[in-house]
Amino acid sequence: MKSTVETLSPTRVRLAIEVPFVELEPSLKKAYREIGQQIQIPGFRKGKVPPAIIDQRVGRGTVLNEAVQEAIPQNILSAVREHDLKTLGRPEVEITEFNDGDSLNFTAEVDVRPEITVPDLTSIEVTVDELQVDDSEIDEQVTNLRERFATLKTVERAAAEGDYVQIDLRATVDGEEVPGGSASNISHEVGSKQLLPGLDEAVVGLSAGEDTTFTTQLVGGDFAGRDADVVVTVRTVKEKELPELDDDFAQMASEFDTIEELRNDLRERVSRGKRVEQIYAARDKALEQLVEAAEVPAPEGVVSDEVESRKQAMVDQLERIGASLEDYLAAEEKTEEQIDAELTEAATQGVKVQLLLDTLADAEDVQVSDDEFGHEIVHRAQRAGMAPQQYYDQLVRSGAAGAVFGDVRRGKALAAVMERITIKDSAGNEVSLDALREAGEQEHAHEH
Secondary structure, eight states: EEEEEEEETTEEEEEEEEEEEGGGGHHHHHHHHHHHHHOOOSSSSSEEEEEOHHHTTTTTHHHHHHHHHHHHHHHHHHHHHHHHEEEEEEEEEEEEETTTTTTTTEEEEEOOOOOOOOOOGGHHHEOOOOOHHHHHHHHHHHHHHHHOOOEEHHHHHHHHOOOOOEEEEEEEEEEEEEEEEEEEEEETTTTTTOOSTTTTHHHHTOOOOOOOEEEEESSSSSTTTTHHHHHEEEEEEEEEEOOOOHHHHHHSSSSSSSSSHHHHHHHHHHHHHHHHHHHHHHHHHHHHHHHHHTTOOOOHHHHHHHHHHHHHHHHHHHTTTOOOEEEEHHHOOOHHHHHHHHHHHHHHHHHHHHHHHHHHHHHHTTOOOHHHHHHHHHEEEEEESOOOOHHHHHHHHHOOHHHHHHHHHEEEHHHHHHHEEEEETTTTBBHHHHHHHHHHHHHHHHHH
């Protein structure tokens, strides 16, 4: 095999490869063997059909084509090694010349990792928001906790927003009862807009035993899109009672004895969450600065593959909740072109960050231990709700284990970035990475 390499751009090369016919012999023999296993010819045992008979029945061209399809990837791999290329994504192959008995000539265009010079990490400085926790944020947390321990008490008055009512519903269209349009003894929070449009407005002001009629548009069934008259009857009205905000509540709702201790714990939790936000903000800003300073180019082929993959993931996610891309576009008031542009922008930045971190990992000679790789597999398996071994086997089968390994290695390179950059808050105070790391670990432990 002979090969030459032509640089098309900082991120793409074209390999021109010539394979003498004699080097195709192993692939040709394999093709005859495999085709011989698949066909049945009277008088010959399966797998024992002579090449001449296969040529006669299947055609020499079919065999040659199969041999070439097997030989091309092997020869691309050899050429990539010979020229020491760091390839990305799938090559685009074009056969330029091939006749039976002659050399196979083809080209392969493929994205490659560009040469990147990583700036001095200690020169990078990022500013994040100052960590401030207002009393109103703690009050909101306390209110949410009180809501969880609220009780419902029957009241002898008209229903108001925020109350809970037990109701009966009966829907008719032009006097004809709607199939499945009646329901009894439903519990509903007034003002939650969880049931029919117009219901909340109709119920406000009704006491137990009273009813009223309102009009609503039906969204499903035989009468979809038609206006229906709905009679709503209130059975009971209950108001939500929040527990008193005292030490007894603290003991009931938490492991603390006093309301002051509970508030202090909530303040610490909110602070921890904000410290984690600081980590993410610092990380994103640092990577943005580094990508810009290093002038990282984005390989078009890799970006388009990534866009395709992200779009497919979006469609799959929508299908799981019973929606389509068209529904999503209508709800977001966007065109498919706008979504494609957004995905392309995000994928381009994502690919640039990966290339930067890969370069940094090489420069720092970052290694990934079996323990670190295993820990990541366990973590991902938990998120996917699978057993670690089952998850790993699936990764190996799909050929994605290498990608996970790459993610772990890039994660370690990112940790090296965070160690060396300067992080300040908007008040000019230097932010300690130790405090951030501790917050992240506590948050991570809290997830589990």
